[in-house]
Amino acid sequence: MITVLVADDQALIRDSFRLLLDLEPDIEVVGEAGNGQEAVAQVRRLGPDVVLMDIRMPVLDGLGATLALTRAGSPSRVLILTTYDADEYLYDAMRAGACGFLLKDVRREQLAGAVRTVAAGDALLDPALTRRLVERFVEGPPPGGRPAGLSALTERETEVLTLVGRGLSNAEIAKELFLGEATVKTHLGRVLTKLGLRDRVQAVVTAYESGLVRPGAH
Structure with missing residues (x-):
């Protein structure tokens, strides 16, 4: 069973992802977090396989939370939740140890596939999005x-x-x-x-x- 933590400051997003993932027989949402600080604490307590991490959250944003988990040597793999508008923090999130990006309007089968991909140890990269982000922030x-x-x-x-x-x-x-x-x-x-x-x-x-x-x- 693949365990997942959903970290997003919008309850509607958390509920939506939980509902979608609970339909999958091999995936279980074991926790939620409304900010990065809660996410770090929940990861330490629950040890999920995958963390769906929103980049923009109060108290501690997704970048700070990802950095904290990486520095702590957490085996949980982070998938950054994003939208089509390139966030200036996404490139830093890649460097911090995030395993890829997932669009918030993702379909159910794509969401489940993404979770399985990173849980298996692979990275989830959309070539167009990755190239756009890297080319914007690397001179x-x-x-x-x-x-x-x-x-x-x-x-x-x-x-x-x-x-x-x-x-x-x-x-x-x-x-x-x-x-x-x-x-x-x-x-x-x-x-x-x-x-x-x-x-x-x-x-x-x-x-x-x-x-x-x-x-x-x-």
Whole structure:
């Protein structure tokens, strides 16, 4: 059973998500929170597999709550709840350890699928939304140049990281590089391990911040 905590300051949103998820036989909503501080406390108490985290909440916002959970080493995986208007905090949420984004007007099957995806250890990335957010808030490589860890990557691993940064799925990367999808997954796993990254979301951030992918590039 996948356990979920819903954190949103709007009771109607919390109730809606609970109703939708309670229809799924393998998902259980074990708690709710009306602000980030409550969310952190509830995660520590309940240990849910997935946290649906609104970015804009009183007392402590979703970014602060995500940072707190990441720093505490919480195994709960955070899905940021957002709308179509790009929130300036979303990029920081990616860096803080969020596993992806979920639109608040999501359909039931998409909501359940998203929960299952992140609970299984994968990241939930909409290529268009991710690219728009990253390109808006990343101007280029940091002053210090590329992270030293990139030198540990093989040429093929660097290619895979670059394509991940461009928003391609494993299947699309496999087609681009004429590789099997399982091989791509293996290369990506090695990239994450060598660079100490948690998941695909942080790989996208690293690809942009290191200069492997530049804003506006195709």
